[in-house]
Amino acid sequence: MAEPSPPADPAPQDAPTVPATGLWSTLVHYASLVRLSHTIFGLPFTLASAILAHRAATTTGLGDGVGMTWLKLVWIVLAFTGARTAAMGFNRIVDRDIDAANPRTANRELPAGKISLRAAIVLTVLASAVFVGAAGALGTTALLLSPLCLVIVGGYSLFKRFSWSAHLILGLALALGPGGAWVAITGGLEGALLPSVMMVAVGTWVAGFDILYSLQDRDFDLGAGLNSIPARFGVRGSLVFSAALHLLTAAALGALHWLAGMGPAHLVGAGLVVAILIYEHWIVRPDDLSRIDKAFFDLNGWISIAYFAAVLLDIVVLPALS
Template identity: 40%
Template structure:
């Protein structure tokens, strides 16, 4: 296989397109901390930290869940299982991504470097939680909730309420859509002793719990706007995001789960982008 095909397999393996879920929120934390656009070096190291952490997290997922994914019809065509991208290459890529992550955190400030080890623990822990608890969705939410706080800390080096509220919004947003995504694997998870909210409580209640998670997200975004002293333009962005969240749930029912991919990727991808754009416009108005 030539280098171009290996690179394509690598991006498929880490689902590069899903970067839109976390990166906009890291930039939001960074913009709010600066009250505008940050210095180039801060922007660069925050971007590299987020990209490398996400890459490491996805590769760890593929490596830790290798045996499980090999048995799941939905995941059997992943490049690491088809031979398009070898296990050894995945291990080497994980090590490289983690090295870049630690370097980026070190270059930002001492607190970011110390917390980078906490982030690594979360990246690893998430993949094991589903083996014993249905709270795995909230663990994934916590992993991605690091993004806005990380962007803020990269600028200030101190904790504060605005990024905390934004991180809570991300936590419940991600947990909500991960509950939806896990509906695809209910039968497989049950037969292999894996835990999730749909497995534990059934599909109908899982959809309701997901909806309540997204309601909490909307509330957190409203309070984030007040605490962060954001204005009308940001409010429009939050309203549009709330409409998209409502649309996401209107597309699904216990009897019809055929549009999970649209609900999961298309709609949730737009939520991060819209919120970033409208917050950016509000800050620079």
């Protein structure tokens, strides 16, 4: 699914990082087009929700009572990757002229001519088909919800043209992952309170982070007539907005800990997530945005990894060792 792209270093960030020729070069460009490596942002939370769903299914008989299987895990990963690739592909297609005009993004694959528009469209359509196919393999409910999911993850790319709420739509798009994993494991929406709380945590985390990242494009957005929270509310207002969203993230993680009856490993993981968010807001000041760089971007990838590790330890590893 779509997410903010890291800012440019002295050498453009959107250029491939390794020299490549032939087939390998093409694969590198495709992977860069959809930021395949950034799957790290949403997939761990999706898998964490799947673990919670597995526990619910095997202890309460929710759904078929079987819970997670290796085949379901494969379909979940395929569904998430397909939806995210489709969303990123659509984003690059509809934003190609905007990207070309923005110095930070002008070297992306479409405006730079590294990938043709037709190729990007084919990739997006194929990724959408993979998502719908994987959803169908996970059950009727997942299949019926898949078109709505595609509308949401693709709609994010259009919102900046008429509403500053695009950041919130991006948060919603990535938040669909935990909800989808719950449906995939349980076969329906029963017991959906837990994944709903996790969706709030993921959605507010991503939206708050995207606001911070959008600060670097504030002047461009104003000049191009694009809508964003930085363009609408300024730097200080954006920092307050982002901080408020991340307070909701912390509250949602705390609520999930209590509702799910989680143990100390989850508490440590949730605490680490909150600590990272506090650190991010501490280093980004209204008069100094210089630390919003690639390292800052990558730091957020550790949030989802830390949380997944905490859930895995709490529900799977530590009980097996005791």
